[in-house]
Structures are given as C-alpha cells and as structure tokens.
Amino acid sequence: MFRGGTRAVVAASRGRRASRYPLRQGEQPHLLSSAGMPELPDLTVYREALAQRVVGQRLERVRLLSPFLLRTAVPALDSVDGRRVTEVRRIGKRLAIGLEGDLWLVFHLMIAGRLHWFPQGSAPSKRTALVRLEFGNGTLTLTEAGTKRRASLHLLQGEQELRRHDPGGLEVLQASLAQFAERLRRENHTLKRALTDPRLFSGIGNAYADEILHAARLSPVMLTNRLDDAAVARLYDAAREQLQLWSERLRRRADGAFPEKVTAFRADMAVHGRFRKPCPVCGTPVQRIRYADNETNYCARCQTGGRLLADRALSRLLKRDWPRSVDALDRQG
8 A cells, every 4th residue: 555645645646655755744736837827817917907998098109028929020010019909809718909900919928927007107027027008197117927928929911911820719708608619619629628728718718727627527528429418508507607706806896996916726616726635515625637837626525426536647657556436545644
C-alpha cells in the first residue's frame, strides 16, 4: 500500500517523495497557471468598462512598446491615430475596439495579459506595458506577467477580417436549449473538453467549465454522446446560470471602477482552484486532475458518484495503490 495517506498522494502528485516531503500544515497545493485566462464573465466586465470610457473618444496615439505583441503589418499601426472609437466587442476570448474607417484593434490576452486604465492626469503604473493606447480622457495599457509573450494585438480592416478571428463558438447566453444540445453533440468529446473548445462554445475556459459542471452535477470526463436529454438540459441551465452569476458578481465587485483583479481563481468559486477544500454542497474535499498547464477540479460525491478520476501522472505512479473512491482516500488519510 502506498504509505502516507492523502498528504502523501498530494506530495507525489507534486513530484516529491511523499515519505520525505509531506505537505506542511496549512500548505496549499500548487495551482497551475495561477493567473488564469480571462473568460466570458471577466471579458464582459472588461468590455463594459472599456466601452464606458472610450466609445466616442478619439484615439490620439498608439505606442507599441513590445514589437512581439503586434501580429499584423497591414494596415500600419499609426493609421489608427486620431480616429474615434465606435464600439467595443467581445469575440470569444478576444476584445475588439472598433474605430472610424472600419478599423479594429483586436486583443487576445491569453493567460497572463491584463488591461489597465489610467484616467487623464493620473500617473501610469510602473509595470512594464507592452502597448499604450492614449485617448483624450486617459490611457489604456496592456501588461503580461512572466517572460513568455503570448498575448497578441491585431489591427484589422473590415468586418470580414474581424470574423476570421472568431472561432465560431456558440454564445450560450443567447442560445436556445436546442442550439446548445446540437452544438454539444456535434462531436464526441469529454464534457470538459467540449465546454472549453472555442469552436463549440464561446468564452468558456478552464475555470468556468469546472463551475458549470459542478453546478450541473456532471463528471468532467463523461462523453457528450452519453448524455440524455435531461442531463443536457441540466448542463444548459447550469452554464447560463454560472455565466450570468459570475458576470453580475464581477460587475458588483468592480463597482464602476476599471477591473483590476482579473483571475481564474476566486475564493467563492465552488470547485475551481479549491483542491482539498470542502465542496460547498456536500463538504467532501475537492479533487483534481492535472494535465499539461491546466487542471480540472471536481467534487467526487456530487459529480462522479464518489469515484476518483485517474490523474494521468499520479495514477500511473501509484498504479494499484491509486484510491478508486473518496471513501478509500479517506481511509488512507
């Protein structure tokens, strides 16, 4: 039997020898991609805050401070100077600022990119900006934590070019149950993969997919072709509820200010980023599956009938000693 119980299991999942490096009292497991990519609720509040500040304003100048950010060469970036902003859109996980002459500045923040607003007369932050958009009433900057430069800016001409940057995902808050069901069953994937596929659903990523699946009481690894109509309806309702709930929560927290605390990990989430903390419904410790740069969090009692899902690295390491249920995990602890 693998020794050390729950603490040892967690330590092994972190690549440490459990017998020698157990988690210390109060230590929290590492959260992958701790900033987290902004998703529909965060981007909705970003869009609203931007629209309130820049629509109708003249973009006096764009100062590109990192050449790696800009991914297009035509039109020339200085062609936007002096043009007024006509609208701000969310396109999947991108934000697009529309300008006179049907020009569009399209931002993809990726994981670590964040926007910041400095009203006219205020000193910009000392954080290194990748680009500065200077308006008559203030300055918008984009920063990116870390050394990897994944965030991007495209300057596009016309609606046709703008549409090419739309992955085509369904806007769940504007869709009927029938449209949602058709899109969900279009390809046979796990529910987590389906919800986070930008070609299938718009604006849903790792964090809110976890929250949606917990609210719907569905396993993240259940295949879409195995869902009956009742489960699809439950998932549809949960997706709409969670996206609306979090958009409204983030609006209230911003309270008219420009949103600064944009993160995928929030203390009042049910399961995402809450590994080993109690499920708010049943009190069972939240579990996780780690893969690549992401993790899936879920409640085994609420979502998988008490069964622990196999973590690719950890379950292979433990083999026969991998606990198959939360009850077995409790006995080991």
